[in-house]
Amino acid sequence: MELHLDGVGSLQRQIYSALRQRMESGVLAGGSRLPGSRLLARDLGVSRGTVVAAYEQLVAEGYCNARGRAATRVAQTLPRVRAHEGRRLPPAVPHAIRWRAGDDAFLFDLRSGLPNPADFPHAIWARLLRAKLKQHATAAFDYPHPEGLPQLRQAVASHLQQWRGLPCGPDRVLITHGSQQAFSLIARALLPAGLAVAVEDPGYHGFSQAVRAAGVAVRPVAVDDAGIMVDDIRHGDLSAVYVTPAHQFPTGVLMSAPRRRALLDWAENAGSWIIEDDYDSAYRFDAPPLAPLKQYDDTGRVLLVGSFSKTVFPDLRLGYVVAEPATIEVLSLLKNLDDAGSSGLYQAALAAFLDQGHYQRHLRRSLRHLARRRGALIDAVVEHFGDRARLLGAQSGLHIVVDVGLTAVQERELVRTARSHGLGLHALGAFSQSGMLRPGLLLGFGRLEEGSLQRAVALLHRLVLDVQRRDAGGRRET
């Protein structure tokens, strides 16, 4: 059983929640059999006692039945949650989506899709923030504008116009707390509960989970090397499709031009939204960034979502939605009810950072650093793995995907072993939306310097050989 643990609380609680969520969502139907505790413990790499304890809790609460030595089964009728026990427990967020450096101590951490703090012009940022802090003293005593600070809306609109060729005015920009808030607002304000949303498979859990938490179903659609397979989304009642055209997350593929055209046509015919997540398009190495789908949007169906987490820093918690003014108005009404607007100080500093050209200079300089690291990573992969490694999604973004010839199950084992050797990495399987696993390892290069990247790949290579050897040995034994 492929079980995503959310990394919150004890392992027992995580297993309990993940199973309960599957029962409540119907993935585990009434009467179906839970895997043996020994088997699940091995799969998850935890002690059997932990799994047994989680099962016992589910039995005690009426979610499962267990009779003597027979398998634990899902109850035909799940217990009704009492009013004060919570209502729509949001689906657990896999640990994989976002991490904090403090979460684990790694020697080499290839998990991150974030740039290196050392590349950022901290002195300039601190100067702008100090200047704004002075001007801010009185403004701080008002509630912020729910739709965003006017100067920042204007600065984002100008930036998109100049850098992405997007005709855009400030009334088309909503400032959000990163792209995550954009997803949550869009899901609740614009997506009817009765219709589903198509998502890329594999894809970004942060989107699907925000949508599910809003009571909206997601329908995974496979991604090939031209992006989401648009032919597969023609069917069914969908209110929206979520895509990452500039650098598919996590496979890294660029959506091809015919696929883009087909997607826009589909959306127009279906009367559906396209949610375009532009999360790291700024980092394209071989060519200028592709124009966003939004640029070809004649009917206001494309909601472009961007973030400054990867180009400034994530703690900024600022991102944006670009849409028609009427749509922005609906979203900002909901934002006002959600948090009464985002704090103006960071917004004011960011607007100055954009207006004074610091942001653009920072992007150009970062791109040079990142291209160097990316080159070192690819060279190391080629050096160690040679022909056995297939590279994907290396044209842009802050990670590449490498298929080194392991199965998805072996990769899961590799990720676990690597962890105990101080090497942090993710497998594509962790981002499956449908349960279907495809092999591939994500190697983030934004944070490590060349030397570290080379050592990390050398270690990875050794661990991959170990896994293959152990597996071959295991087969011989049985």
Place this chain on the structure above:
Amino acid sequence: MELHLDGVGSLQRQIYSALRQRMESGVLAGGSRLPGSRLLARDLGVSRGTVVAAYEQLVAEGYCNARGRAATRVAQTLPRVRAHEGRRLPPAVPHAIRWRAGDDAFLFDLRSGLPNPADFPHAIWARLLRAKLKQHATAAFDYPHPEGLPQLRQAVASHLQQWRGLPCGPDRVLITHGSQQAFSLIARALLPAGLAVAVEDPGYHGFSQAVRAAGVAVRPVAVDDAGIMVDDIRHGDLSAVYVTPAHQFPTGVLMSAPRRRALLDWAENAGSWIIEDDYDSAYRFDAPPLAPLKQYDDTGRVLLVGSFSKTVFPDLRLGYVVAEPATIEVLSLLKNLDDAGSSGLYQAALAAFLDQGHYQRHLRRSLRHLARRRGALIDAVVEHFGDRARLLGAQSGLHIVVDVGLTAVQERELVRTARSHGLGLHALGAFSQSGMLRPGLLLGFGRLEEGSLQRAVALLHRLVLDVQRRDAGGRRET
């Protein structure tokens, strides 16, 4: 017809939205008659053309029918909203809830429930923020903790323990973007859609609207001079009751001790939550702040919501929920899906502000300033209105309520006239949850100095006399 306009966009759009919302929520049933355009225009103080245009839009979109000279009526079947036209348009936020100083230019603005920026120790704050900014450089490149910065959770817990006598550890504290985010998270994570939530009437729209936006119904319960009438909430299936026991918003009454006991008993019997909004309890003048209900909470049913908007500044966008650790965990999972956590810089500065005693010193000093202004305001009211004014809710908080003998309808007229004379104020009627209006004027004293407060009350007195005289004259004419 009592119509709250949300202050967003043109007057025509506001009237259109307010009416459409009433139809969609069923307040205006199919077949019911809209008021004549001339009548509504007079009520709202807008031109008749504006109302006619809003009606025409509703007819054009199928929300209403109009035949020749007959009254405009609500359609029996409302048009189905198309997928891409938005789903759950959040109910409009009345202008009244939060204002920005820039919204209108007032000579004397008595609308605010916020303190004066001049009272805040800006230099200390700037110093703390600069210090944190230096330490923050690397931390900024990680995503924040969704449940809040550990230091701030600890600082809030210690503060509540020392100042409110609340036994509280950091695992019982969730840091939110102000109390508004607390309401939105609570509504979606803990309140089942099938049950209603009791709210105070009159009461805070920011709460009811967040709850309604989550698809949960609110049930208004009247407030008398001992707080919410607990006997009236005994009936029906309620998942929660929302109260402001320390200083009822907007009437300002303190919830009596027997009423508190009765409310806690009710919640225990009903198995419901109590959402305790502690929005300005820090400002109590005649006695130390009352202990929160949460202090008497044996069963984890009370969710204490606090905010730093009124004691530090609103642009900080920081508040908190105090609840059992398991409840905090559920809320923080949803917060993670909503915005991936609040930015750490302001949190770090606020934690230092609390830990180093600056917050507590600021509160003590503010209380002295506020007591002086409150005294000046009350003196001026007594001087000008004498026995004809009844004072309510003056023991604490940043506003008082005065009943000067006008009817609720006259008060609405007064608010409009006052606006055109440069005097900003609110009437209690603007905070009605049920449509029932009770007279009373809110006079905020946090921002104005003594001289201004005296002149503002003198102007108010003159305008009240005008309204009474005009009304008496009007009656003679008819």
